[in-house]
Amino acid sequence: MQRPNIALRDLRNRLPALQAFITERGGEVLAPASEWEVLRFRAQGSVHVVSRQASGHITYGGDSALAVQCWLAKLPWRGSDSHRGQPGKRLRSQTVRTLLARDGDACFLCGRPLEDDITEEHLVPLTHGGPDHLANKVLAHADCNKQMEHLSVMEKIRLREAQRS
Ligand SMILES: [Zn+2]
Structure with missing residues (x-):
């Protein structure tokens, strides 16, 4: 490196x-x-x-x-813990646990189960003034999160609908 x-x-x-x-x-x-x-x-x-x-x-x-x-x-990077196959060792933040309870174990974008591939996505990016608050957060796979980078909220929703149709 x-x-x-x-x-x-x-x-x-x-x-x-x-x-x-x-x-x-x-x-x-x-x-x-x-x-x-x-x-x-x-x-x-x-x-x-x-x-x-x-x-x-x-x-x-x-x-x-x-x-x-x-x-x-602008390369992929993951900050979340990943312990695939070792569920006892999962470390999840309070935010992730709260969002899982609110939205279920499904990726915001593709709708498939998150399993251990969990990232927090800000619907309105922090860089665009979005609040760092649960109301502005959803969970998504790392790759799905990457796809939504730089998109507006409407573009994210359109992409979500296109992926699910
Ligand atoms: Zn996904």
Whole structure:
């Protein structure tokens, strides 16, 4: 994995978009533990931290470089835990559990069972001012989530109807 090609100032300016990238793919953005931490998040069951040094250089801890690289290069990335065949080890966030209870075990887009392939999808993207609230969230497979990227709510609904007809 090459080092993400982004300067500290750009990273800080674009942090909300990176945080949205992580949460929309099942990761969880955590509060920084010190003033040196630019970003702290949980993904795939571990905590990853992007920090700054006094020199202005960025240090990538855990697998944070991979997440930032995928975000910059618009590559698929998954922040959710996946333990296929090990149901006892599933770690689901309160949000996912609540959405499963509300909507059932079905992908918003294709309608097939989610099983362990679960991502949170914001109907109105955070980057477009959508609220990070349950009312704006549905569950979808990672690939289905990817298909809905950059679509408006109406476009998502049309795509959903087309896939189900
Ligand atoms: Zn799906």
